[in-house]
Amino acid sequence: MGFYDRFFDTLGLRDWCDSEKVDGPMTMTELLARSQGADSVDAPWWDIPFPSLDNLNNACHAVSRTRDLTEGVEQGFLDIKTSLQFVLDPITQPLSWLLDGSLYLFAAIPWWTLIPAILILVYYVSRSIGVTLFVALSFLFLAFIDHYSYSIQTLSIIFVCTVLSVLFGVPLGIAMSKSNTFQKVMIPILDMLQTLPSFVYLIPLIFLFSITESKLYGIAIIMYAIVPVVRLTDLGIRLVDKDVIEAADAFGMSRRQKLFGVEIPLALPNIMAGVNQTIMMALAMVVIASLVSAPGLGVLVLRGIRNLELGVGLVSGVCIVLLAVVLDRVSKASLARINTSQD
Amino acid sequence: MADTIKVSIRHLYKIFGGDPESVLDLARNGMSKTELLEKHGHVVGLRDINVDMSEGEITVIMGLSGSGKSTLIRHLNLLIEPTAGEVLVDGIDVTHLSAVELRDMRQTGMSMVFQKFALLPHRTVLQNAGLALRVRGLGDGEADTEAKKWLDRVGLQGFEQHFPHQLSGGMQQRVGIARALTSNSPIMLMDEAFSALDPLIRTDMQDLLMELQKDLHKTIVFITHDLDESLKLADHLVILKDGYVVQQDEPQQILLNPADPYIEDFVSDINRARVLRVRSIMKPSSKAARASAGNIDYDDTLESVIARSGGSTAKSYTVKRDGKTVGILDMKELIKALVPRLASQSGVRGNVTS
Ligand SMILES: Nc1ncnc2c1ncn2[C@@H]1O[C@H](COP(=O)(O)OP(=O)(O)OP(=O)(O)O)[C@@H](O)[C@H]1O
Ligand SMILES: [Mg+2]
Numbered sequence: 001m002g003f004y005d006r007f008f009d010t011l012g013l014r015d016w017c018d019s020e021k022v023d024g025p026m027t028m029t030e031l032l033a034r035s036q037g038a039d040s041v042d043a044p045w046w047d048i049p050f051p052s053l054d055n056l057n058n059a060c061h062a063v064s065r066t067r068d069l070t071e072g073v074e075q076g077f078l079d080i081k082t083s084l085q086f087v088l089d090p091i092t093q094p095l096s097w098l099l100d101g102s103l104y105l106f107a108a109i110p111w112w113t114l115i116p117a118i119l120i121l122v123y124y125v126s127r128s129i130g131v132t133l134f135v136a137l138s139f140l141f142l143a144f145i146d147h148y149s150y151s152i153q154t155l156s157i158i159f160v161c162t163v164l165s166v167l168f169g170v171p172l173g174i175a176m177s178k179s180n181t182f183q184k185v186m187i188p189i190l191d192m193l194q195t196l197p198s199f200v201y202l203i204p205l206i207f208l209f210s211i212t213e214s215k216l217y218g219i220a221i222i223m224y225a226i227v228p229v230v231r232l233t234d235l236g237i238r239l240v241d242k243d244v245i246e247a248a249d250a251f252g253m254s255r256r257q258k259l260f261g262v263e264i265p266l267a268l269p270n271i272m273a274g275v276n277q278t279i280m281m282a283l284a285m286v287v288i289a290s291l292v293s294a295p296g297l298g299v300l301v302l303r304g305i306r307n308l309e310l311g312v313g314l315v316s317g318v319c320i321v322l323l324a325v326v327l328d329r330v331s332k333a334s335l336a337r338i339n340t341s342q343d
Numbered sequence: 344m345a346d347t348i349k350v351s352i353r354h355l356y357k358i359f360g361g362d363p364e365s366v367l368d369l370a371r372n373g374m375s376k377t378e379l380l381e382k383h384g385h386v387v388g389l390r391d392i393n394v395d396m397s398e399g400e401i402t403v404i405m406g407l408s409g410s411g412k413s414t415l416i417r418h419l420n421l422l423i424e425p426t427a428g429e430v431l432v433d434g435i436d437v438t439h440l441s442a443v444e445l446r447d448m449r450q451t452g453m454s455m456v457f458q459k460f461a462l463l464p465h466r467t468v469l470q471n472a473g474l475a476l477r478v479r480g481l482g483d484g485e486a487d488t489e490a491k492k493w494l495d496r497v498g499l500q501g502f503e504q505h506f507p508h509q510l511s512g513g514m515q516q517r518v519g520i521a522r523a524l525t526s527n528s529p530i531m532l533m534d535e536a537f538s539a540l541d542p543l544i545r546t547d548m549q550d551l552l553m554e555l556q557k558d559l560h561k562t563i564v565f566i567t568h569d570l571d572e573s574l575k576l577a578d579h580l581v582i583l584k585d586g587y588v589v590q591q592d593e594p595q596q597i598l599l600n601p602a603d604p605y606i607e608d609f610v611s612d613i614n615r616a617r618v619l620r621v622r623s624i625m626k627p628s629s630k631a632a633r634a635s636a637g638n639i640d641y642d643d644t645l646e647s648v649i650a651r652s653g654g655s656t657a658k659s660y661t662v663k664r665d666g667k668t669v670g671i672l673d674m675k676e677l678i679k680a681l682v683p684r685l686a687s688q689s690g691v692r693g694n695v696t697s
Contacts (some may be wrong), residue, residue, distance in 0.1 A: 243460075247455070
């Protein structure tokens with residue numbers, strides 16, 4: 001007898017309860033209770049258990065158990081899975097192509113072309129000899145300890161995911177800044193994407209897509225990394241000097257002229273700060289995404305954990321840190337350049 | 344000056360708050376600003392404004408902070424929508440323009456100069472000055488030539504490739520003025536355009552504006568909270584208080600006949616001898632004064648007449664305008680005009696509702 005039997009009896013629901021007699025497997029607590037023979041003992045009133053689903057089910061079998069709930073969620077997901085796949089699969093297919101193509105391309109270019117090309121790009125965006133030199137030394141070090149190809153794979157994934165995050169994130173942020181309603185809808189979604197432990201949204205993705213497809217980790221990384229660029233675009237545009245906007249209106253600018261001629265240029269420092277964070281979050285996620293077959297340095301970390309190869313794990317960890325510093329410095333240097341040209 | 348009315352504001356009301364229409368009638372029936380705020384949670388921005396602005400004149404709108412000056416000027420180019428009333432520009436009610444027509448009017452019919460300059464920080468001085476033309480879709484070449492012309496005119500030769508933050512406040516506002524002039528619009532709106540500048544620069548800018556106006560004859564709406572500035576610039580002076588017009592007239596007339604204690608307070612500290620002119624206090628007459636002590640000009644300030652008279656109150660002068668005799672000025676009248684008259688004595692106070 002459970003604690004809540006009397007409750008259901010008084011309400012006259014006993015018949016309803018017993019009509020749903022389930023013979024499903026017992027929960028662990030039930031088993032324990034049975035083995036201890038606690039069923040027959042009348043526990044003192046202060047031991048009353050919380051009326052949770054399992055405890056209520058104990059008294060009345062018509063009430064479902066928590067396990068039924070999780071099963072229900074799973075079942076629900078599986079039910080919509082096919083139709084979801086039908087829609088999402090073709091839409092996201094280009095992501096796989098992009099990721100694979102980029103990986104192939106980066107691997108195909110010989111190191112003596114790629115490293116100088118990267119350095120020229122770094123100098124072009126940062127206009128800083130110091131930063132360029134630092135990047136050069138980092139790459140030489142990575143190559144020297146034979147982590148070059150892994151690092152390039154990681155970079156390639158970050159590159160594709162960051163570009164896509166900016167491509168989708170900036171328009172989203174602009175839309176948010178233009179509509180308070182849309183902003184109210186988006187903020188909880190962004191909060192969720194940012195706070196949900198990264199492992200958690202790997203789970204539904206694994207169900208949806210085959211684990212061998214690159215878009216699986218691509219989506220995971222983009223969902224995680226897109227948040228800052230969306231937030232900061234929204235913020236940046238909302239923070240544009242009201243007086244300047246008023247001047248733009250007073251001179252009869254159209255919405256389009258205002259957006260591209262005033263708002264985006266003035267919000268650019270904030271947007272770039274968002275891009276910097278997006279890059280860093282993409283790096284953090286690409287390591288975790290090695291769990292779902294993302295190539296790169298994360299694979300080495302995983303190997304370190306799986307096989308208890310301490311050295312492999314630590315060295316690749318150091319490489320990740322180095323890569324993080326490189327990405328951070330380069331994007332911050334270009335951000336600083338935008339800032340100085342503006343005020 | 345030809346007295347064509349360029350802009351005409353009719354029974355304009357602006358109420359800020361959740362549901363302005365609901366309290367419009369209360370405001371119409373004269374409920375006070377504080378009462379409306381306390382009992383109904385709405386702020387009266389403007390109340391029954393009627394102002395006519397003549398073509399080619401400078402209309403100055405003056406009032407203390409919060410009196411609704413910025414709100415009023417923003418109704419002319421509809422940066423703020425009225426709750427009720429009309430704003431007629433060349434006889435057309437701008438409150439009923441479609442979005443496209445409104446944009447067109449803002450691009451070609453009006454330009455605006457802002458208190459905080461509001462230049463685009465990421466554009467050069469030249470690009471800023473040419474903004475209006477670029478917005479209209481003109482090519483860079485045309486816009487830059489025109490912009491350069493006006494930058495030269497406001498004294499900014501050689502600064503074309505600078506960015507706004509590299510200029511002083513006064514220079515930035517010159518860019519603001521050049522930007523407004525480049526648009527070549529007949530109406531220019533200036534919201535406290537010189538308030539952010541220090542006194543000397545401000546005087547420079549006022550002189551610049553007067554000089555430009557001599558050639559350009561734009562219809563200028565100028566906002567200020569500074570009486571000296573308004574007396575210097577205004578052809579027509581509108582005094583606002585708590586969102587309604589307390590008095591509007593030629594500035595000299597306001598000085599001589601303040602309509603209410605609020606305005607008396609305003610004008611009491613003014614150096615009247617320097618501001619008042621012979622034309623405002625002379626007795627019109629086509630004959631020369633008997634025992635005339637000499638000729639003075641219609642537009643002379645009283646200060647210069649006093650200097651000429653050597654302080655004597657016994658003299659009278661013949662007033663000339665373009666060589667013709669237009670009136671007589673008795674020094675006794677002049678001395679009387681120097682003492683501020685009280686509104687209660689001139690009996691106009693009763694006309695003002697508050
Ligand atoms: N958007 C708004 N919402 C509510 N009240 C407003 C709004 N804009 C202006 N007001 C109110 O309208 C009144 C007039 O404001 P306005 O900015 O026109 O004053 P102002 O004469 O330009 O003052 P200042 O010299 O300080 O610029 C003030 O009482 C202000 O509180
Ligand atoms: Mg103002």
